[in-house]
Amino acid sequence: MSRKRSDYRSTFYSRIENFVNGKEEFLLYKPSGNTEARQLEALEEELTEAADLLDKREAQQRLQDSTEPLDFLKKFHRLYGIIAAIICLTMMILLMSAVSWLPRFGNPSNPANNEVIKRYIEKGQEETGAVNIVTGLILNYRGFDTMGETHVLFIAASCVMILLLIAEGEEKKSSYAFDRYMEPKNDIIIQKAANFIVPVVFVFGIYVILNGHLSPGGGFSGGAIIGAGMIIHVSAFGFKKTGRFFNEHVYKVGKVSALCFYVCCLSYYFYMGAHGYDNHIPLGTPGNILSSGLILFINMFVGTEVACTMYAFYALFRKGGL
Amino acid sequence: MEWVRFTFAAIFLIFAAVMESIAVFGVYKFKFVMNRMHAAAIGDTLGLMLGAVGLIILKGLSWFSLKMVIVVVFLWMTSAISSHVIMRMEYSIDEEAVNEETEKMQTGGTQ
Structure with missing residues (x-):
């Protein structure tokens, strides 16, 4: 059995392994140690956090405002599901019973095998020119x-x-x-x-x-x-x-x-x-x-x-x- | 002669199959969208070309091989460019994913 080297983390192969596992990217931009950029990033983070908070509050208020019609909607959705299931089941039963009445596939006396197809194949080119x-x-x-x-x-x-x-x-x-x-x-x-x-x-x-x-x-x-x-x-x-x-x-x-x-x-x-x-x-x-x-x-x-x-x-x- | 031709064609077709399987493996293995796209593009371009070359060798030079060459040219243009367009969409829309990934990398990649 092979053993890992003690400095395996810093080798090229470990980076490839990380890349395959999705832990590390070779191609993406990595921020350098520039202090100004870091400060800007920190500012941006604060701003996005504040925006997130505002969004959450708005969403909560909207939920509180819309509690009344929710009960009706819940009832409607339950009824809707039941009716949809009933319709689907009836359609399934009807179609399955219709399929069982169809003639067997490949039977020469099927209604699909009539003289129309023969006419198309035998005289089609002569009559239409195509x-x-x-x-x-x-x-x-x-x-x-x-x-x-x-x-x-x-x-x-x-x-x-x-x-x-x-x-x-x-x-x-x-x-x-x-x-x-x-x-x-x-x-x-x-x-x-x-x-x-x-x-x-x-x-x-x-x-x-x-x-x-x-x-x-x-x-x-x-x-x-x-x-x-x-x-x-x-x-x-x-x-x-x-x-x-x-x-x-x-x-x-x-x-x-x-x-x-x-x-x-x-x-x-x-x-x-x-x-x-x-x-x-x-x-x-x-x-x-x-x-x-x-x-x-x-x-x-x-x-x-x-x-x-x-x-x-x-x-x-x-x-x-x- | 027949056997030589068959061997070359088989080698090309096997390489094509290997490339396609690498592409499928990569699409499921990679976590990040752009890595996945890169893996999928391998199958679209290299695997396709190797398979077409194998078939051309197997069939010999004829109108058939010309058609195969045209197919390869068109698929190289269209599939590579569609990958490019999807990549640009991903790059321009999904800022959150990119930020998350960079954060993960900075913190040491705990999943």
């Missing part, structure tokens, strides 16, 4: 469903704007001024990295959108990528610089016009399909960029919509405005 069957499915066969989803995005963004948008006044000024109060401002490392990353992210997002009918991807995923790129740009450079290419005006115009064009495209499909007419849109050869009818344009509109929504959520939650 190599990516999923895109052809969600934008062509089930276009109505996807239109509803895009409207849901629009409505969600509108609701967040109603709740969080600060229109004008002093509040707007203060929230705009303090929106990066805690964050590092003008950090050169983040800015250099963003200079490199943001264009690549934008190009990748555009690629995903434009290749939505040829490869995995599409409007929703590509729009999310572009929105993430804009969020990176904002967090690196601030709202002033992002506002040069994406501000409230661009947001309104882009979002509303994308939704309108999207609805126009799909309405044309619906009208022609419902009346049994031929829609006269050439499908092109599957595999080319310009193929599969209106799917390419619908993907672009959906991508614009999703990118605007992503960025608007971020900006609204951060400073209450675009």
